[in-house]
Amino acid sequence: MALYCPLCQRLYENERKCPKCLFYRLREITPGDPVLLGKYDYMRAEILKGLLAEAEIPFNATGGVAGAFGMSTALRLDEISIFVPFGALEKANELSDSLYIDEEALPPEDESDGNDGTPFESDGDFADKE
Numbered sequence: 051m052a053l054y055c056p057l058c059q060r061l062y063e064n065e066r067k068c069p070k071c072l073f074y075r076l077r078e079i080t081p082g083d084p085v086l087l088g089k090y091d092y093m094r095a096e097i098l099k100g101l102l103a104e105a106e107i108p109f110n111a112t113g114g115v116a117g118a119f120g121m122s123t124a125l126r127l128d129e130i131s132i133f134v135p136f137g138a139l140e141k142a143n144e145l146s147d148s149l150y151i152d153e154e155a156l157p158p159e160d161e162s163d164g165n166d167g168t169p170f171e172s173d174g175d176f177a178d179k180e
């Protein structure tokens with residue numbers, strides 16, 4: 051049974067107290083509790099917000115904030131956390147997944163492009179030979 055930390059807004063499977071904030075009173079999740087859906091770069095976050103709104107899933111987004119304890123200042127600051135109600139998590143996860151599926155499922159570009167002077171190679175190993 052997953053327990054919920056109302057401070058971190060995260061679910062933990064096998065913890066009695068929150069390993070993040072040491073908040074002792076983890077409790078059972080209820081459908082209205084916000085939980086962390088994921089962390090996204092700015093662009094994906096914007097897309098996901100649109101998808102969530104379209105699906106009428108309420109959400110909160112936080113991001114661009116350095117760690118309160120100065121520990122995370124070296125991390126990317128364009129990381130945006132999106133929270134959704136637990137009751138909508140499953141649907142929201144599908145939407146979230148679709149962000150990444152879309153990218154990988156792009157139809158292959160015409161391969162006959164002139165290859166002179168391209169300063170970088172596209173990430174390579176999409177194994178499209180089968």
Ligand SMILES: [Zn+2]
Pocket residue numbers: 055056057058059068069070071072073
């Ligand atoms: Zn916590």
